[in-house]
Amino acid sequence: MDPKEFEAILHQLWNHSLTPEQAQVRLKADHMLDLGSTKLDLDRQSRCGFPEVIFAQGKTTDEIQAALLALQDAGQDALATRVNAEQGSYLEETITSGQYDSVGKTFRIPCDPQPVKQGRVVVISAGTTDLPVAQEAVVTAQWMGCDVQLIQDVGVAGPHRLPSYRSVFQDADAIVVLAGMEGALPSVVGGYVDCPVVAVPTSVGYGASLGGVAALLGMLNSCAANVTVVNIDAGFKGAYVAGLIAKRTASASVSTP
Numbered sequence: 001m002d003p004k005e006f007e008a009i010l011h012q013l014w015n016h017s018l019t020p021e022q023a024q025v026r027l028k029a030d031h032m033l034d035l036g037s038t039k040l041d042l043d044r045q046s047r048c049g050f051p052e053v054i055f056a057q058g059k060t061t062d063e064i065q066a067a068l069l070a071l072q073d074a075g076q077d078a079l080a081t082r083v084n085a086e087q088g089s090y091l092e093e094t095i096t097s098g099q100y101d102s103v104g105k106t107f108r109i110p111c112d113p114q115p116v117k118q119g120r121v122v123v124i125s126a127g128t129t130d131l132p133v134a135q136e137a138v139v140t141a142q143w144m145g146c147d148v149q150l151i152q153d154v155g156v157a158g159p160h161r162l163p164s165y166r167s168v169f170q171d172a173d174a175i176v177v178l179a180g181m182e183g184a185l186p187s188v189v190g191g192y193v194d195c196p197v198v199a200v201p202t203s204v205g206y207g208a209s210l211g212g213v214a215a216l217l218g219m220l221n222s223c224a225a226n227v228t229v230v231n232i233d234a235g236f237k238g239a240y241v242a243g244l245i246a247k248r249t250a251s252a253s254v255s256t257p
Helices: 003-014 020-026 044-048 061-073 085-094 128-143 162-169 185-190 207-220 235-255
Strands: 032-034 039-041 078-081 099-101 106-109 120-125 147-151 174-179 197-201 227-229
Touching: 003 020, 039 061, 061 078, 061 085, 061 106, 078 128, 085 099, 085 106, 106 128, 120 128, 120 162, 120 235, 128 147, 128 174, 128 235, 147 162, 162 185, 174 185, 174 235, 185 197, 185 227, 197 207, 197 235, 207 227
Parallel strands: 120 147, 120 174, 174 197, 197 227
Antiparallel strands: 032 039, 078 106, 099 106
């Protein structure tokens, strides 16, 4: 185990933010918890900075619940994505400390205490129909401990709308931009800012949009040099990348004399 993680566990035990049972789970040598069909990686937070995230699609409600509770017992901030409405309703009833986001289809059990927010991420959606993917991004960046702001419905069909929000997004450490159709919005945003722009194509549009492929190709061919692209409807992945950038940027600015 990393000495810093061991020291953190001892400190959390001392200030009672971690129970002896939670500490025991985190001190397990292999850090892999076998839940049957799920092999939970409890060491991911020490290796990668954040806990394992549960991808709920294709899992039973019991499997999702078991994984979330195991993360909670280990003192980690538990997050599940792609949780359908039936699963979310059940989880809210049985895990009162958790919260289901019915728009973004996420379920989260925040750890206690919550860390101080670090890094600023702005999520920008082109259209109202992009909101489910945008909200998944918002919750993910919040789970990462970032200060997050959402700007909705400012796509290129009404180009006069975006500039009025410049004061909101121009000082962000990283920006997530979601768009379907031809996927033009990330390039426009990229032309306004000096930070990384993570483009997320969405599967929104008519037949020739090919379920988001047209937006994906448009974003990959962006003229703006600060735009990079993740997969179709990958709100979680876009926000995760943006969160890592934002937190490192914030840390660097604090440590620089």
